[in-house]
């Protein structure tokens with residue numbers, strides 16, 4: 001439930017990039033949201049418009065969320081599988097010696113700006 | 115002018131990791147141990163703190179950072195013990211991030227302290243997601259919350275070094291199964307240290323104090339060898 005904090009964080013990051021590259025207006029932000037990142041994309045959208053109105057650089061920009069599927073790796077059999085479907089237990093061999101490969105993070109992929 | 119696409123490829127928590135690393139370094143430099151105390155609202159964070167101050171306060175110089183959305187009730191309680199305390203307001207946010215902690219530590223001053231506790235926001239989800247650069251992550255699960263919490267909030271149990279099961283004095287009233295909670299927590303985190311405690315009766319605190327003393331001695335030795 002810290003979507004608003006994350007949105008502020010994203011805006012701050014983009015403001016830094018914009019200052020560096022002399023960008024004055026951002027029209028779109030593409031975000032990669034991990035499937036098990038505990039960030040809820042709908043909440044992000046809710047916070048987005050509200051937070052962007054406070055920033056001249058960001059005002060009116062669109063947030064596009066790309067969901068990155070969560071993948072778990074099994075140390076016992078070396079295969080990977082969908083985390084959300086099978087959680088900690090490997091569906092190939094039943095082992096619990098598994099760890100999350102990806103799908104836990106949030107990353108800004110790119111922005112469209114002038 | 116045309117809109118052009120700029121690749122960013124920046125982790126949203128990258129800043130956070132950097133600030134956490136800064137805090138870790140600051141603690142090492144000053145020979146101070148930082149403990150991040152987490153748990154649901156009402157789990158007993160402040161009560162446990164009071165017990166730990168009582169047991170460790172004569173031997174170690176302790177500071178407390180109280181994070182709250184918008185009050186200073188806990189900070190007053192801690193201040194009444196004569197302990198140095200700083201109140202941090204998160205302004206509505208549900209967790210402390212590493213940058214907030216780093217800035218708070220800078221104004222708090224850490225050089226003359228051996229041990230700093232951060233009482234995090236009462237929340238079993240968010241604080242687990244923000245590594246703040248603590249040396250010890252201590253979470254409190256209280257008996258009335260139920261022994262199924264590791265199943266429902268796995269991340270908190272995965273990132274913690276210590277799980278205190280507080281309010282163990284109320285176990286007969288609630289059907290809390292301590293062993294089941296431990297098995298569930300350990301399936302997420304094999305190394306987690308689990309201690310049943312009661313901030314009311316003081317039960318279990320010998321073990322917690324011993325654990326913290328060990329970590330404090332390690333930190334002190336590391337500092338002296340530098």
Ligand SMILES: Nc1nc2c(ncn2[C@@H]2O[C@H](COP(=O)(O)OP(=O)(O)OP(=O)(O)O)[C@@H](O)[C@H]2O)c(=O)[nH]1
Pocket residue numbers: 153154155156157158159160161162188235236280281282283284311312313314315
């Ligand atoms: N029976 C019993 N009650 C306890 C124990 N520890 C705390 N309590 C009670 O639980 C209530 C909440 O305790 P706090 O220490 O304020 O909990 P907290 O986690 O700091 O709460 P917040 O800061 O509001 O999130 C208080 O009424 C305490 O007296 C315990 O070991 N046994």
Ligand SMILES: [Mg+2]
Pocket residue numbers: 159160161188233
């Ligand atoms: Mg409290």
Ligand SMILES: [Zn+2]
Pocket residue numbers: 001002003005207208209240241
């Ligand atoms: Zn949060």
Ligand SMILES: [Zn+2]
Pocket residue numbers: 074075076077078079090091092093094095
């Ligand atoms: Zn397998």
